[in-house]
Amino acid sequence: MARLIEELKKLPGVGSKSAQRFAFHILRSSDGDAAALAEAVQNLKASLRLCSICNNVTDVDPCAYCASPTRNQRLVCVVEEPTSIAAVERTRGYQGVYHVLHGTLSPLHGVGPDQLRTGTLLARVERDEIDEVILATSPTLEGEATATWLAAALRGFSVRITRIATGVPAGSDIEYADEVSMSRAMEGRHDMRQ
């Protein structure tokens, strides 16, 4: 019992009290339920791996995006983490595939291009027929540095390289926009004339 509580406490946001409550709940639940939970935890690590094409977390290789016949395999959106894919998917407008870097460049923390999945991206662009690489790293310091590095690294290939727009967020007043976002909104203005 004490060992289970110790293990449960390692979960994010779970303290001694919650861990104890979870442990007693498992104790009281049926043998089947306990076994199912144990098996699900076991299987997660055993069956989940990274997609050999895009590095997304998946249980089948290649992942659902890379294997999809309806997705545009010539359009690659580069993101920081597997969770970033959800942010792009929520728009319901993107029909291409992904490439997950698993981090951003951060020289201060010893993260260089070799610590990220950049090599497989360059190999992909060289090997496959790709029309456009969208650099969708976050508009943070590290995200911008990563995008700039990737744009330079991809310069040798005949592929369109684009960067997602930074600007005033939708639904907000420009009065409350920070200087950098407002500045980018002005620089990134687009023609409205048809």
Add this chain to the structure above:
Amino acid sequence: MARLIEELKKLPGVGSKSAQRFAFHILRSSDGDAAALAEAVQNLKASLRLCSICNNVTDVDPCAYCASPTRNQRLVCVVEEPTSIAAVERTRGYQGVYHVLHGTLSPLHGVGPDQLRTGTLLARVERDEIDEVILATSPTLEGEATATWLAAALRGFSVRITRIATGVPAGSDIEYADEVSMSRAMEGRHDMRQ
């Protein structure tokens, strides 16, 4: 005393207690201070007016932006309120002039194009030599509607019409971006290749 308290209570965020405190403070202050406050209040309304060119609040007509010889008078940034100008000025990158609409289109509240300073904008574009009109209304429902209406109204003139970029705000993670901002960030992506 009661009349002063009643008048002070009309200020935003000032209730009976604050108004009383202000009134007693004025009572205790020197004759000079009280006279200076009264004069400053009087002068504000007497001296402030709207710029006859851009409708910005100003004490000289035309306003400092419209009269500036170093500003590009052929580049006009259209904003909702005089306070929006501060948001654009904070970027320190804009060197054109402004046009203040004093509101946004809002049919539900009975605000049509005639209730805004749209006529003077159209007259300005027709009369003066203007290269570009930047529609910098906020990316809200009303702001977008106003920009769309203005773009259509300006279509007849030989002027470039642009809209500020909407997207993920600078410094924030794309994981926390709302769907619309992320969607706009993807649609508004720009080439990074030189």
